[in-house]
Amino acid sequence: MQSMSSAPNGLPRYPIVQAPMAGGASCPPLAAAVCEAGGLGFLAGGYKTADGMYQEIKQLRGLTRRPFGVNLFLPQTGYVDPAAVEAYRGQLAGEASWYEVSLAEEDIIGTCDDGYEAKLAILLEDPVPVVSFAFGCPAPTVIARLRAAGTHTVITVTSVDEARAAQEAGADALCVQGVEAGGHQGTFRDDPQTDGTAAVGLLTLVAQVREAVALPITASGGLMRGAQIAAVLAAGAEAAQLGTAFLVCPESGAHPLHKKALTDPLFGHTELTRAFTGRPARGLVNRFMREHGPYAPSAYPQIHHMTSGLRKAAAAAGDPQGMSLWAGQGHRLARALPAGELVEVLAAELAEAQSALKVLQMRRAS
Structure with missing residues (x-):
């Protein structure tokens, strides 16, 4: 079975992946530091122009010769209720007045594809x-073209059904995301009848997916140690993906208030x-989330664009109190170490835990 570590152009030394975090956190210096330390660093293509993404790739290549990844958002094609979007605009009028900004008009999101075709x-x-990929699964022809170009494809999944769909599409591997994960839930479709609380915890989901499909798994969600x-x-x-753990690193592009x-x-x-984007995402509870979360519609990326200025x-x-402070459930365990040092610490902790388990197994066998 092909593993994540069989990505082309070399092998990451450790089964540690730095999550692609859209919005600026996953910048080239962070990804490069992780790659140089023996992990797999990622750039986030989301919310950037195609040229902006390309410039970051060029910058990263200038910082490391080791393998790295780029994440893309799938185009959003689900129905969005315009009346619900406008109602939420009214709900946020006080915020716009307080911060002295205008709420983006819906015309700014006449396209919901995040420049997908140009980036691809x-x-x-x-x-x-x-x-x-997040927020869906690319067409089998897209995966086949990427494979022909020498690229290893990974699909983010949050359920067994999504994992099976990714396998049928020809994906090389899965990123299995538990409900503990910070930022957006990478579901293929946002169910307006739920707030994401029906999602499954990481260990349970990994076990379920492991029995359902024959693809390598990178596990993601609340991992800090x-x-x-x-x-x-x-x-x-086969590997673990960590996002929040890398947010506080000095190389991270996250806002200082977010890190603190x-x-x-x-x-x-x-x-x-x-509340912030119109799609379930995990973050630190603040005033904005408490006041507006109960009223936010399922409307992504419309709400994301509407609240961007705020x-x-x-x-x-x-x-x-007015920022989207994305964070996984393990956020209190964050360590403000340089990214390369954090990779080394995590690898040492991993080796120690695996050695302790082997000793325990030997004692029980004797």
Whole structure:
């Protein structure tokens, strides 16, 4: 069975993947530091222009010769109720007045494809070692073209059904995302009848997917320590993907207020919310989430674009209560280490946990 570590152009030393975090956190310096330390660094293609993505790829190639990945968002084709979007615009009028910004009009999202075709064309013309996808599964022809170009494809899944669909489409591997994960749930479709709470925890989901499909698994969701990586490897994964753990690294492009909030006692826990983007995403609970989460419709990326100016204004004003502070459930375990050092620490913790398990097994066998 082909594993994640069989990505072209070399083998990552450790089964540690730095998650692609759209919005600026997964910048070239962070991805390069992870790659150089023996992990697999990722760039986030989401919310960038095609040229912006290409420029970051060029920058990353100038920083490392090791394999890396790029993540793309699938185009969103589901129905969005315009009346619900406008009602939420009214709900946010007070926020716009407070931060002295205008709410983006719906015309700005006349397209919901995030420049997908243009980005895909770049990745086919100038291939990268790994491309992962979120919010859906690309067509089998797309996967086949990427494979022909020498690219390893990974599909983010949050259920057994999605895993089976990815396998049928010809994916090389899966990123299995548990409900503990920070940021957006990478579901193929956002069910307007739920807020994401029906999603499954990571260890259970890895076990379910492992029995359902024959693809390599990268496990993602709430992982912050090497012992947790050991746990998902024991459960059947080939690698572990960590996002929140890398957010506080000095190389991360996350806003300083976001980094500080991860370990600030003022922000006690995380919840899933549609408040900022119109799609379930896990973040630290703040004023904006509490006040607007109950009213936010299922409308992605419409709500993302509508609130973009608000979130930027809140950050500029030094107000974390109006920002989208994406974080996984393990955020309090964040360590502000240089990314390369964090990879080495995680690898050492993983080795220690695996050695301890072997000793325990030997004692029980004797």
